[in-house]
Amino acid sequence: MREANFLRQNQARWQAYEDTPAASPDELAARFVSLTDDLAYAQTFYPSSPTTAYLNQLAGRLHQSLYQNKPEQQHRLGYFWAVEVPLVVARHQQALAWAVGLFLLFTAVGMLSAAYDLNFVRLVLGDGYVNMTLENIRHGDPMAVYKLDGRAESFLRIAQNNLGVALKTFAAGMTLGLGTLYILFSNGVMLGAFQYFFYQHHVLKASLLSIWIHGTLEIPSIVLAGMAGFILAGGLLFPGTYSRKEALALAARDALKLALGLVPIIVAAAFLEGFVTRLTDMPVALSLLIIGGSAAFIIWYFGLYPHRVQRRVRAAAGPAPAAYQAAPATELASSSTL
Template sequence: MREAAFVRQNKDKWSRFEKALQNNTIISPQELSALYLEVTDHLSYARTFYPKSNTYKYLNTLASKAHQKIYKTKRESSNRILKFYTSEFPREFYNYRKQLLLAFLVFTLFTAVGTFSAASDGAFVRSILGDGYVNMTLENIENKDPMAVYKEMGEMDMFLGITINNIRVALIAFVLGIFFGLGTIFLVMQNAVMLGSFQYFFYEKGLLWESIRTIWIHGTIEISVIIIAACAGLVVGKGILFPGTYTRMTSFVRGIKSGLKIVVSTIPFFITAGFLEGFVTRHTEMPDWLAIMIISISLAAILFYYVFYPHYLNNKPTNDQSSHQFSERT
């Protein structure tokens, strides 16, 4: 990119950041931190492509002032983890809504593929789920307890085993993003096809509702968060494929950091899903209304935290915007 185009594209951000450092503009701490990261990335880019230019000198001076003002006097909050989950991460996750939508659409598409394949080929379910699982489930159906698989392990053992496995899958989905996002897409495809064939298997046996009201007690969060982990992998892939104004390495590192934050955000949800599968799903005798309530609350929690809350935070007026709006009204 030519230096003039680089300056035109980013000068408004630099000016806003410089005014904020001079206390001429009031902006939120989150925006200030985001602008600082952008300025340092732009400095790295300018150092590579325009090392002797005035642009590089200006950005170097601006970054030095920012470092002195922000980090030398910064006190780490005692509730750092709480702040991450309630403010920092949801605000940032709003930027990845396209990757989240893509992960959701891919998962939905291949779930339909798995369902159609199972309906078209009687051997498909066994090839996907394995003979051992299919035979065990058929035996459970004959014994009038089709969901007995969730009662075989002890509660705590199942809780720990499922939670650890789900976190492992999420990390794999994230790491596979280094293959330009294609590795993540492949993992999503595998899980989605398995889900589609799994649900069709119970539909074919006349047990679709029994499977839904049991499996989705924990599966609502489990499947949703696998899609969110896939979003993390796609963020990594985007960082490699579309570096924008950054160097490809800088963009890749940014993608890794952002993707890792997404994975970390899923841990409480995976723990919740593991708890539900270990301690709640096994109670297949529970009334339908209770199962529906648990599923509904789980879905609402996922939609709120990963869709509605990030949108709310990013569309809430900042102090500066509020003051401006007040001035216009008065």
């Protein structure tokens, strides 16, 4: 489509976005999503055009309005977790795929390394932990390590540690993602070696039924913190039509929202580890219920629900511009830098 036709079909809508305030937060979000679609199209076909620069600036203003105005809304926290965090996940599927894929790869590396090198587990977990756990296995309670401290003490210590790990993983995105990559690597390798150690000593079932009571929330939180770090790194490495400073600012907002959205999940995982994981004699059905419920929540909230929210927001923006209906699908493959 010629740029003149693209302007003629959409300029009135853009002008309305500038001149008429949005009637609701959902409409404002819908406008922003619609405008980023327009920007993606313009970046593909008119990368050096004044139209692209104009859309870039207008998208930036809408982005600022979207997040500056929301503290004045009622039910601010509910809106944050119901809409903002899922939209971040939906917008950054590539960062999510990298975080999940790399963590699974590193976990497999940890398992294979433990399988082929008997000393690898001691190298990763430390002699003290390995010796203590072997003693616990001999006494018939392989998960006794979770009973060493008091419940409240364990909960507070674990929550502080895991929140610190998530913060470091997110902030390490400023190292062009290398720091985030290292933290995912070290945690993935540790998890793989850790689980293979229990398999090697024929107590894998006991470990799975205990450790994953909290791990089903804790491990995805680390991976999602890695996603936040990669979003931050993307703002530095791939600014698109923005200046690097502007791209970093936009990426930092999304990454920070995701990191903050993980806080209650990390705290819930710490609560389970401090108060529930230690109950190693609980019925298997109850353990599976907790693990299954946690897994279902993670899959729904970070896997399925974000796409539902994104579709709802796009629908609120109205029908797709004709430019998208006319252009071949391969030409629309590029995504917004926002």
